[in-house]
Amino acid sequence: MGRNQQVKSHEKSRKSIPNGFIRLISGKWRGKKLPVKDKEGLRPTTDRTKETLFNWLMHDVRDANCLDCFSGSGSLAFEALSRFAKNATLLERNKQVAKQLRENLQLLKVDNANVVETDSINYLQQTAAQQFDIVFIDPPFNKGLVQPCCIALEENNYLAPQALIYIEMEAQLSDLLLPQNWQLLKEKTTGQVAYQLYLRG
Template sequence: MGKNHQVKSHDRSIKSKKSGFIRLISGKWRGKKLAVLNIEGLRPTTNRTKETLFNWLMYDIHNARCLDCFSGSGSLAFEALSRSAQSVTLLERDKQVCQQLKLNLQSLKIENALVIETDSISYLQQRSTQPFNIVFIDPPFNKSLLQPCCDALENNAYLAKNALIYVEMEKKIDLFTPPSSWELIKEKSTGQVIYQLYKKTN
């Protein structure tokens, strides 16, 4: 009884924080809406930006092993899964956001995705045992997380040969120097945001 009560109470706390949804724009679950929590700093990638990104990835997303470094709403991860990515690993430090991501995975009966509740920078300091083909990096703004994330990905074998790395960052970022083996192949900006696609060249 106590355990069931705890689960129901937790579900109620999740529901009370829901403030909206993300919509999958193409693929297997096109048009599907997924709940998003009202958490400070949670900033889903806009549909327009997401559409541009996945046009860039059109010929690479199928069967790709993907890593979403600051998953948040899961907008990029779920879009990749909808478009037939082989697998997606989602890193997220907020416990309730992780719970919502898992609920959304369950609602779509997705079995080829893994949500890891962790501090992304700490997690990426570990040596990877399996490199990824596509990596999404959309960290909370004004937290100085982008540089250490990119450096850790490069230094700890997270990137497969010719891996593609998506970076979304605020225009007023003080300094960002991508690893020397990353070649910038696409770039756009909108409002206060810059988004870029890199390719690992060696």
């Protein structure tokens, strides 16, 4: 693949991370840019989508225990922490990406978050040691990760009684079998990507 083709193939993901950065859009670190590793499958949530999501979560994120599955750039967890979430756990399988996440936590002097270098699905097969109020699920596309992640969260007791679960996935994924006690609150589709927010009943 030539240089021009490579640039084109990464064009969508780079819209939100010019020069390998994510930007925090509100809260105590508003406008702060954090470096991001350029890795295959790493597709940070765009600023516009992130703004929509955190408008949905406006009254819930403060003092929430947050879990960021398939954390990648950490964009969602860092945004939640910027908006005064109580704590955040970031799950990331790639060693270099996890290292960058830890460095970014140090850069922000965060003491209420931790990075777990692990495969998210394997991690969620364990019985939970902590329950979470907000869970972000934004896995690499086209790998069939959304449904097993959601089932494991429910079955292994990771969710607080009124937990909110955010899912970002391929727009064509219309046949998900999610836990019956999850209620769809918000939904939006932009191009190839679908965004959904569920409430655990």
